[in-house]
Amino acid sequence: MPLNQPSQAEGDFVLRGDVVYSGDPLTLRAFPDAFLVCRAGKSAGVFTRLPAEYSGLPLEDRRGKLILPGLTDLHIHAPQFGFRALGMDLELLDWLEKRAFPEEAKFSDPSYARLAYGLFTEAVRRGPGTRLCVFATIHPEATMILQDLLEESGLVSLVGKVSMDRNCPASLREEQGTVETWLALSAERKYRNTGPILTPRFIPSCGDDLLRSLGKLARSRDLPVQSHLSENRREIAWVRELCPASAHYAGAYRDFDLFGGGIPTIMAHCVWPEEGELQLIRERGVYVAHCPQSNTNIGSGIAPARRLLNRGIPVGLGSDVAGGIHSSIFRAMGDAIQVSKLRKALAESSAGAPAGTAAGAPIGEDDLRPLGLEEAFWMGSAGGGAFFNTGSFEEGKEFDCLVIDDADLAAPFPLSLRDRLERTVYLSEDRHIQAKYVRGKRIL
Ligand code: GUN
Ligand code: FE
Secondary structure (H helix, E strand, O other), rough: OOOOOOOOOOOEEEEEEEEEEEEEEOOOOOEEEEEEEEEOOEEEEOOOOOOOHHHHOOEEEEEEEEEEEEEEEEEEEHHHHOOOOOOOOOOOHHHHHHHHHHHHHHHHHHHHHHHHHHHHHHOOOOOOEEEEEEEEEOOOOHHHHHHHHHHHHHOOOEOOOEEEEOOOOOHHHOOOOOOHHHHHHHHHHHHOOOOOEEEEEEEEEEEEEHHHHHHHHHHOOOEEEEEEEOOHHHHHHHHHHHHOOOOHHHHHHHOOOOOOOOOOOEEEEEEOOOOHHHHHHOOOOOOOEHHHHHHOOOOOOOOHHHHHHHOOOOOOEEOOOOOEEOOHHHHHHHHHHHHHHHHHHHHOOOOOOOOOOOOEEEEEEOOHOOOHHHHHHHHHHHHHHHHHHOOOOOOOOOOOOEEEOOOOOOOOOOHHHHHHHHHHHHOOOHHHHHEEEEOOOOEE
């Protein structure tokens, strides 16, 4: 859904090169030596011969290079970037208490925020992502610093001042009215590419009054929402105690009107969904951010990504730094494929409990089939990108694009475009990105 429309044309041009994008979760569209046309910041399509009507447009000759859609990170914590790859010996709730909360408390200091968010923004600017949904901290001033930096970077982002007021250190407890203060500051800036997103951290951190007020704000101001859902078994048991009247974890968000149904909503994880949660996610059009690396690192489990896809649930990928170590969504694609194979192997082994059955959702016949390149690439580009109306080169999509110079990933035998994409997913580094466009504007 388009949340941030380009306010003006970003230039009209044509890129020539080896174009690959996702048609649907099962189909790659690959066009060797083709013409990708950008009009007014949107894709006008891919052509094997340039139509006469576009022959007068400036032509960027990138022959021999891979031209891919920009990637979307549906779930990342900017203040956690500084401690990525540290504290990986802890499970979610202990990790939050011992690592995440103490680090996030430091963002009450704007100069610390400027330093930390500067490092974060530079890393995502140089990476393959063009869109991101970001958790900040509870601090409005620090969150504005992050928003200013992201706006300057040229990336498109939705940024959330985190809301939390229970089960956390006193220094991270939000006071009443801070969300409105932050929203007002945010509106004053008149950003082009940076929007606000309401961000209740997760049910255990948010009291009923806070959740109720956020639900009302989402409806009355037409704001999107992001949070965490059914990530870890201890967390889920805790939510059951905290919300005994709700049918399940997803139901608790729904009961506070923070769960889709006209409110664009992203829920990270869904590692252990109940059947009722799957139905509610689907009915309410909630996006799931699949975060395979984080789910591995902080011991949450293996999310049933194939089952979510089979149920027609919109799924994108999240790096979930710093539960995840790597901010690249190429890396998340590879991880998604790899953990889907482990999930099948575990379920089939007599020693291992079938992953994902504990909470009761039945596993369908096809639900354990490992993900392939097509599906993982779709999730990281078109799947998550759909939240922003981008992620593919279908006509009318907002024009986010990567030019990849993969010459040094060559093999001693010919590689198809699909082969080159696969190598790029697993082997490319930021240095392979020769150019990056967001809404038709070159930012790298
Ligand atoms: N649940 C609540 N907060 C967090 C967080 O910061 N990271 C992850 N992975 N899960 C959470
Ligand atoms: Fe997270």
